[in-house]
Amino acid sequence: MTGISDFQLKVLALLQEDARMKPELIATMLDVAVEEVKEAIAALEQNNVIVKYATIVNWSKMHDEKVTALIEVQITPERGRGFDRIAEQIYLYPEVQSLYLMSGAYDLQVEIEGKSLKEVASFVSNKLSTIEAVLSTKTYFILKKYKQDGIIFEEHESDHRMMVSP
């Protein structure tokens, strides 16, 4: 899409904070007609700027012991296609939660989520390392998530303010 307007940015900022915020409320907050908000959201969805409305889950609370690892991967880029095709080959695996092309000492950062240590280890040795262009991998297991996508996982601090003040 050709450029995002200031208005669309404001809509996005509110939805990023609370994906369930109603268009009517957004319209009030930004002082525009509700139709304008609906149109903006529709356009942003259509253009894949809004990719998905998902829920951020603190899985550790569910005693569902998922294992997450960050893997630094060095690869040989392909002539003419750079890193993109190899990246695709990696991100199509459902175990891959995120994939970034990095500057610096390695090329791709892969985030893997699995049910157990073994499952993640098996992914790295059987799937990732066997890709021809992959030169090396370094796997780091995540021990605790403090903050994800801008959201702090610790219990929310309550409002410390006095209930009534001048």
Add this chain to the structure above:
Amino acid sequence: MVNEASQQSSVPVQKRQMADYLNPEVRNIKPSGIRRFFDLVSTRKDVITLGVGEPDFVTPWHVREAAVMSLERGKTQYTSNAGMPELRDAICNYLDNSFQVQYDADKEVIVTIGGSEAIDLALRSLITPGDEILIPEPCYISYSPITTLSGGVSVGIETYAKDQFKLTAESLKKAITPRSKILILCYPSNPTGGIMTYEDWLPIAKLVEENDLIVISDEIYAELTYGTKHVSFASLPGMKDRTVLVSGFAKAFAMTGWRLGYACGHPDIIAAMLKIHQYTVMCAPTMAQYAALEALTNGLEEKDRMIESYNQRRRIVVQGFREIGLECHEPQGAFYAFPSIQSTGLTSEEFAQRLLEEANVAAVPGDVFGLGGEGHLRCSYATSVANLSEAIERMGQFVYKLKNS
């Protein structure tokens, strides 16, 4: 110790009650109506409060860290009485850039313990007993008691919802007498959210000039205006020397608990204020001054984000109140809406108390803010969108019940 002989020859000493030791001026001052309401609210659970007169943001982390850093470096000593020179410089730059008023950091600025101390210092420096102090109301609760404590006579000037609670030349003129000396202004206004534009100010400035008044302009909410930029009274033609500009970091930078403010004005007035300041508090807390310096140096963007967020929430409450049948003028500053509850037939006190008891929503009855406040309710929208929506929902049901019973 009195010896026996003299005791026998004198009239027996009448023992005082403890209260008799008190200065009658202090004894006769009524405690703030907000305090009474606070006690009431504190006894309840699951209250949604629109009664809070401070930002719902925590001081930005980089500002807090600057204070921690100052402690780590052992900056725990007094600063100069008027405040750290680099902070006074930063304040002057900020006022110049943001509100086009120019002050000399050496002679025209004093850093105080909150805007509150600055108001106290200004009034104590300027009042000769018997002077009349003009105070547009409804207004922040401290002006009149401090005036009384300083020997002044406070003269309230009522402002009205129909004028968006602006001070009009007409009502100011009516209140001026030969004894009038000071006009205290607080725009953007706590509790009404009213503001004054350049055009609104001009006739006021004219009257100030004609009647040779001094103005104490409490501009603590200067950053919080929506749709139109704040006009400092000191920036008006000829008004700089007649104005003691009071402000602080609490509202714009979410720094209420730091207690840091400042006053700017004519060197003679600032020097007088500095005298009282040095004998009473010496200087504002050093770590808070470092934090304030950081806020002015690197915090302006964060401040703008907070203001945008207040503006969004302002629209929620104003529209919300109108939808549930409470008349509400459009507040263009601060973070308060001041809807009228007259259509319910209740007084402010009754409404606030029953709203608390029957709907578990706290807001401050307007009458505590002086003339013109009765019939209104001060609702702070410095709280989460979820809280605002829930509060309006509860208030809507409460108002509906009142009007249909």
